[in-house]
Amino acid sequence: MKAIILAGGRGKRLRPITDYVPKPLVPIKNTPIIEWQLKYLKKYGVSEVIICTGYKQEMIEDYLKIKNLGIKIKFSIEKTPLGTGGAIKKAGKLIKDKSFFVINGDTITNIDLKKLSKKQNSIASIELKTKFGVLEISEDKITKFKEKKEISDVWMNAGIYHLERDILKDLPKKGDIEKTVFPDYAKKGKLNIEKFKNVKWYSVDSFKDMEECSLEIDKIIK
Known part of the structure; x- marks a missing residue:
């Protein structure tokens, strides 16, 4: 299997770190997010990864050149932001397989990709968690x-x-897959879901996310 990592964003919420390094190189427990992701993908049998890059892409390439992670890496470079749909469409030209995985560049998880691969055009989903305390009430x-x-x-x-x-x-040359193709496919009954309960999942989008993820990362990706 092959996979695309969407890693071209600027990561503005992680400033000032991302003023100096691209978000994929932001460290979680002294290891960059992108390295954790590559280890995760390799664990599930992915042999080749296309990384969609834009902002400070040369830093990502330089870092991965000196690492030997045992997985083939190619780059799809965006001169201007293409959105998730445009990025997948561009990177997809490098893939000849019948199907492939896509993962957001800030996602750290232990979701079972082998289970996800059993359904065509499928989205991995997890039960929504509140970010806040929940009150149980009786009257007032x-x-x-x-x-x-x-x-x-x-x-x-x-x-x-x-x-x-x-x-x-069907993907746009520029635009997000979540706002274009996915709604269209959902209407036509062409989009599937694979539900995952009791999994570890982090979208590293803030300093708090970094802190919480660093406490669990060794259990998530072994």
Whole structure:
């Protein structure tokens, strides 16, 4: 299997770190996000990765050149931001396989890719977790205070996809797959979901995310 990593964003919420290094090189427990992702993909049998880059792409290339991670790496460089759909369409030209994985460049997880690969054009989903404490109430009284919890049977996009190569022709040259092709495919009944319960999942988008992920990373990617 091959995979595309969407790693071209500027990571503005992680400033000032991302003023100096691209988001994929932001360290989680002294190892860059992109390295954790490559180890994760390799674990599930991915042999080749196309990394979509833009902002400070030469720093990502230089870092990975000196690493030997046992996985073939190619780059799809965006001179101007193409959105997730445009990025996948451009990178997809380097893939001849019938299907491939896509993962957002800030996602750290232990979602089982082999399970995801069993469905065509599928989105990995996890149960939505609140970011805030949840109150249980009876009339006007609080009966229990709970910290972050999963909201049962409300599913969110985990930012990991298994896509058939045929989808490339429908992708925009510029624009997000989540706002163009996915809604269209969903209407036509051509989009599948694979639900994952009790998995580790982080979207590293803030300093708090970095801190929380660093405490769990050794359990997530072994």
